[in-house]
Amino acid sequence: MSTFFNFAIRDEYAKLSELGNTLGEVSSLIDWDAFRPLLSDLYTNDEGKGGRPNYDVVFMIKLLVLQQWYGLSDPQLEREAYDRLSFRHFLGYPTKIPDNSTIWLFRERLIATGKDTAIWGELQRQIDQKGLTIRRGVIQDASFITSDPGHARADTPRGDQAKTRRSRDGTWTKKGSKSYFGYKLHILLDKDHQLIRRITTTTAALHDSQIDLSEKGETVYRDKGYFGVKPRASMDKTMHRAVRNHPLSLKEKRRNKAISRTRSLVERPFAVIKTEFRAGYVRVTTCARAHVKCLFSCLSFNLKQLLTIERQTA
Numbered sequence: 001m002s003t004f005f006n007f008a009i010r011d012e013y014a015k016l017s018e019l020g021n022t023l024g025e026v027s028s029l030i031d032w033d034a035f036r037p038l039l040s041d042l043y044t045n046d047e048g049k050g051g052r053p054n055y056d057v058v059f060m061i062k063l064l065v066l067q068q069w070y071g072l073s074d075p076q077l078e079r080e081a082y083d084r085l086s087f088r089h090f091l092g093y094p095t096k097i098p099d100n101s102t103i104w105l106f107r108e109r110l111i112a113t114g115k116d117t118a119i120w121g122e123l124q125r126q127i128d129q130k131g132l133t134i135r136r137g138v139i140q141d142a143s144f145i146t147s148d149p150g151h152a153r154a155d156t157p158r159g160d161q162a163k164t165r166r167s168r169d170g171t172w173t174k175k176g177s178k179s180y181f182g183y184k185l186h187i188l189l190d191k192d193h194q195l196i197r198r199i200t201t202t203t204a205a206l207h208d209s210q211i212d213l214s215e216k217g218e219t220v221y222r223d224k225g226y227f228g229v230k231p232r233a234s235m236d237k238t239m240h241r242a243v244r245n246h247p248l249s250l251k252e253k254r255r256n257k258a259i260s261r262t263r264s265l266v267e268r269p270f271a272v273i274k275t276e277f278r279a280g281y282v283r284v285t286t287c288a289r290a291h292v293k294c295l296f297s298c299l300s301f302n303l304k305q306l307l308t309i310e311r312q313t314a
Contacts, residue, residue: 022307023066023090029306030126032058038118042109055098060106061119062091063098065303068296071278074100107292116292120199123299127195132309137191138233139221141266142208143274144175145201145290146281147182169287171205180204182282183290185273187298188213189266191221195305196269196298201291221263224256239263272304273297 039057066087067077081087081097088094098106110116127133147170170182184206188198198213207225214220214233222231224241231238239259240252248256274280279297282290 021086021089022304023086025307026303027090029303029310030123032062034126035061035119035122038122039115042113042115055102055106059091059094060098060103063103064107064296065300066090067103068277068279068293069300073283074103077103107289111288111292116295120295120299123302124197127197127302127306130306132190132193132195134190134197134218135192136217137219137221137262138197138214139189139191139263139266140186140211140213140226140231141189141223141263141270142184142186142211142225143270143280144173144180144204145183145185145279145294146180146204147285147290148283149181168285169203169290170285171203173204183287183294184208185270185294185298186211186213187266187269188220189269191262191265193305193309194265194268195302199295199298201287201294203287221259221266223260223263237262269298269301272301277301 036056036058039061042057043054063077063081066072066081067074070080072080078097078100081091081094110119149170149172172179172181174180182204184202184204186200186202186208187196189195190197200211200213202211209226209229212229212231214231216232216234218233219235219237220231220233222236222238224239226238227241229238230236237259239256240248242248277297277300279293282293284290284293
């Protein structure tokens, strides 16, 4: 990038930032360089055969954050990264943007090496370092992340036996009178700071109560879907559910109402992820691929929440 062009584009961004630019504020909230050592062995060019240099791993992580934040496909991300000034500033004014195939392959490499988990762990370490540790209260809930079932019947084999690559791991389930196909995102939210601290992704058919993200020493708040299953948490604040011939007592109803006030905080992350990030539907075929997308959606939500906390304390 020429010196003149570099000056001109940064001058244009200065005018944009005066109007308000969330990405510009978010970029300084965490230490992005801390992710680089974790992913240093993601690519190895030790064969001495030359070839094109790899893209910086931090640059690629930022691309995936932008993708989930704005609900973009890989081709859309490639175009927008070239086109949008706020994107280019967030990415550090790169001279070249990777094509959509490179973006897809980077996500695949994260999955294959387990580096997606390392990225999430580093984010949590930095949150703790800011003094935003879990004091005691946590909230667990889950929400459907839908996918395309294709044209196959519901009883068509999936997984390794599938004859089509579409939605290999996705499963059907029913909630009330509505059917869903795809996956389920389970999150554990810090009650005090409303940051997502633990996540996992499963198929849609797995019942919420089969996943426990709480730990000893914590107080966990959960809805009626978890009733009857004891968590690892030291104190169980799960809402009671009426069963046959055993209606809820007045005391249990009052308890449920009190728990609901706290438990309802977990609805906000799902609302942001699905409505603002448009990440409630994925076009991927496996649970692992759905998980890495959900992970970056949750990472993006935490950045948004960290910005809110910073503004409140300023």
